Amino acid sequence: MTLKIEHLTGGYSGTPVIKDINLTIKPGEALGLIGLNGAGKSTTIKHLLGLLRPQQGKISLDGISLADEPSKFKKKLAYIPETPVIYPELTLKEHLELTMLAYDLDLDEAWEKAHRLLKTFRLDDKLDWLPVHFSKGMQQKVMITAAFLAPAKLLVIDEPFTGLDPLAVANFIDLIRQGKQEGKEILMTTHVLADAQQAISNYAVLNRGTIEVVGTLDEIRRHYGLKDTDSFDRLYQLLYQEQSNA
């Protein structure tokens, strides 16, 4: 019962951006995907969501292959994009109703959960509004609410902290912790490690399209020869040097 990315090579129009990626996330595990801009984080996510077709390799979740059974795979997945993607024609309530319809949720149970999430993110009085007119941070809260409403096994989260106020960041981190306890698998890309490490302990470093190391932040430090006194930002300088020397 795991997310498995095996020998994934892919990118845009034949040009490989990511090469031979191998990742495994077990139930209750959260993995942070870190790397410089252009390292291949978003490309990896797009492959995972079925938005790009792999040139090689296989993605499966609980034994269900994305390529063979996309609908079944997607029912087990929820996504929070970096830039909120809102349906301009739908109200907040209708966004949640659409999520319930798409994931075939029991309406009473789903609404109970939805109201809890809405209250957490202080959106409960805006159900009849069009989120397209919300601020970016509020739109991001809509995306988070919809994603946590879905009974997904795998949560794919792309740079979630941009635009969120500190209170919402804390609420969001609590939800990730709770999700881990419930056995969800979480893959999150981020540059904001200070916030991320409150909920995520394992990270994969992606550089020039390949996974260089997977481990805790301390293990990553050791891998790159960073001292305890070095700021973690030094890692990004090293990755840049690697890129420049290549």
Place this chain on the structure above:
Amino acid sequence: MRDLAKKRLAANLRQSVKYLTLVFNDFFVLAIIFMFGALMFWYAQAMKTMPKNLWYYPLLLALILWLPTLSGKLVTLLQDADRQFLLTKDDQMEEYLAPMRRYSMYLPTFLLALTGGVMFPFARIKLGISPLSYLLLLLGLGAGKYFDLLWTSRHFDFDHAIARGLRLARLANLAGLLALLWLGRNFACLLLAGNLLAILLASRSKRQKLFDWQYAIDYERSRKEVVYAAFSMFTDVRERKIQVKRRKYLDFLLPKTRKRETPNSFLYRRTLLRDPEYLNLLVRMTAFAILLTIVVQSPYWVLGLSALVLYLTVWQLLPLGQAYDKNVMYRVYPITREKRGQDLRRVLGGAVFLQAALLAVCWLLLLPEHKLLCALAIMAWAAILAGLYLPCKTAEEDKRARYRGKKRGK
């Protein structure tokens, strides 16, 4: 800044020419020539029979000549990014706006010249206005429009209160024109003199130094939206940004229960009711069919033309099926695409029945004869469109979706 303005004006002109070529296609030009010819023929006949110097002629002429001065808002071509990249150029904005004002005069000048030309025989023969006085009146109105644009550009200096003054100035132009036509046609130069003086005073008045970027950019956005909306009635406008409105008053058209609803039908219904592109099309075509009823009156012609309108409505609404194809969340959510043709058929079928029902009610009220027969026939036509035409068209879409699904699966 002057160079930037010229560069943008040239690009805008290219874009306008591109869309105008699409709008004024051969058929449309032919239709306009026929309509204009018919109007001129009617005008020439009317001129022969109309008595001279009726009391309301000056009012009629003043209104018709004044209307073109309301056309054409100030073109600024400011963009969102200007708030960032030109933020330090407040004191050079006058340099930027001067060529913009001149450009903004093209449309009103053309319309004023056209209207002035058309109305000249009326003014000369029925009101006895001399050609010189008439020309001075037109020049006065043109100067009034330039003052309007100049004053509008002062809004951008955080001086929004002058909007009221602008409305008063427009009304003053109409009142001045009317007064001159009624009382003193020999003093036609007064309108021109008054407006030139206003331009001079406005140019020399003390200006605020701070430029209101947000206001100016919003102003341009709303101006462009109107232009694009006009173009989009004839062709697809890539640059147009759709402003979706909630339209709660239309919620009664949505099903009360979600039992028979699928994610696709859920989305299609709301898009049809809230996206102005689709809703306006539906409303426009329905209004057009009702207008035909009033104008044509012959029941069989009304029936035939309305049937064509219904078919065109459905045909133009078909792209609703692909409205979300580029939405990432639509592609990520577990929404099956294979049967979305059926969902589209249900939603569009409802829309076409609603349109036919409205027409049927109008005909029962307005048609002189064969009301019931026509009403039943249009409902039957709606049933044919929903039951035969839509399934064929949506089956093609289902097939394409299945093919795409298989291709992705490989």
